[in-house]
Amino acid sequence: MTPSMRSRKTIKATVMHVAVLALMTTAVVGCNRGIKPVVNEPVKLVQIAQPISLLQPVFNVSVDNKKAIKQDPLSLQVGYDNEQLVVASRGGDIIGFDNTGKRLWSINIGKPITGGVTVDAFSQTAIVSTRDGQVLAFDTTTGAKRWEQQLSGSVLTPALITNNRVILSANDGFLHGLSLQTGQSVWQFATQVPAISIRGTAAPVLLDAKTALLATADGRLHAITADNGLPQWSRRIGVGMGSSEIERMSDVDGMPIVDSNQLFAISYSGQLIAIDLASRQVMFVQELASLKALAVNNKQVIASSLDGKVVAYDRRTGQKLWENDALAYRKLTNPVMIGNHIAVGDLEGVVHLFDPATGTIVSRVQTKGALTTLQVKNNRLLTQSTSGQVAMWQVAR
Structure with missing residues (x-):
């Protein structure tokens, strides 16, 4: 057996383990037969030998109550421009803060919010969406509602605002x-929906000044003209292998990254792909499975x-430079670049900072x-936890 064949089997086994584990848990709850699936416990953190101070807190506020926290475990993201933050809670609160954490206004829409917040600084508009598919726009300076629109399905990720389009x-x-x-509907674009997929979707991003890039549950990327919704091209990046629908799940739930005329995306089925946008040729494919967005540096x-x-x-080139498994099974967030370091969060609210040259964890904040x-x-790090804590850090001076 060749190394590449072993690698493919390892990726497939990892993906299948996660999928089957989820289904097993549901089945056990339903039939109550006492079957206990094997669960990998998150590793315990090892103390950093010589930690360095990289981030300093700007503020930390709570926006959820205990009742609201239990409603939905989905991620909610903060809307932010240079001067202001707009934060949503699962209980339906929408709150405006200045960039020091001072509360400016607050409203409650009476429905659970699922898609986080997108802020457009130029039009001073904040967009949120609800569990039942309602999209609402608010004035970021006052909290006054501008419009609402009902969609055919719920939206689980923040909107993209570009070229006068949401x-x-x-x-x-x-x-x-x-x-x-x-808020009027200008265009719709239908994609193929697989019979089984992971709950969640990737947030749309800009491919260029006129084009939006959207990733879907069938493992595809779609480039669409933002103004009128006309398709430009489509490419499959997630390829599920196997005889069952579970084995063939190929969701792309991590937001694609576009940087320096390169496109990077990763799928649940285990493909990390890099594309040269000038030639639209694949630069490399690596076998790694994730539901989180990637990060890039130079x-x-x-x-x-x-x-x-x-x-x-x-x-x-796609050559692996380093790998760190010190946070195994800790339900990691997407990595991001903050200052000169890589940050990743986990299930206990810890943000770990890595040296990008060596992959060593050198600092933490909580x-x-x-x-x-x-x-x-x-250049400020923003987090919103499932317990409703919104925090901001900046690079220490």
Whole structure:
């Protein structure tokens, strides 16, 4: 058996373990026969020998109550521009803060919010979406509602605002383009919905000034003109292998990354792909499974895998540069670049900072509650935990 064949079998086994484990857990709850699936316990953290101070806190606030926290474990992301943050809670609160954490306004829409917040600084508009597929726009300075629109399915990720369009990916396979000014539907784009997929969708991103890039549950990337929803191209990157629908799951739930005319994306079925956008040719494919967005710097593309590894590859050749398994099974967030270091969060609210040259953990900061997504805006790190803690850090001086 060749090394590449062993690697493919390892990836497939990892993906199958996670999928079957989820289904086994559901079956046990339903039939109550006392069957206990094997669960990999998260590794315990090892103290850093000589930690260095890399991040200093800007503020930390709580936006959820205990009742709201139990409603939905989905990730909620913070909307942020240079001067203001807009934060949503699972209980339906939408709160405006200045960049020091001072509360400016607060409203409650009476429905659970699922898609986080997107802020457009130019139009001073914040967009949120709800569990029942409602999309709402608010004035970021006052909290006044500007419009609302009902979609065919719920939206589980933040919108993309570009070219006077609000672009959203719904969990029923439809992509929507709405007018930023009125909320009116301008276009819809239907994608194939597999019979079984992971709950969640990737947030749409800009491919270029006029084109949105959307990843879907069938393992594809779609490039669509933002203004009118016309398809430009489509490419499959997730390829599930096997005889069952579970084995063939190929979701792309991690937001694709576009940087320096290169496109990077990763799938649940175990393909990390790099594409040269000038030629639209594949630069490399590496076998790694993840549901989280990638991070890039000048030399590397960095991923957090399903089983809790943090791995760095050369962004041009795909050569593996280092791998760190010190956070195995700790339900890692997406990696991000903050300052000159890589940050990854975990299920205990710890943010770990890695030296990108060696892959060594050199620093940590702590918040309260499990982290699902990290964001970096204007060189500040933003987190919102599942327990409702919103925190901001900046690079220490």
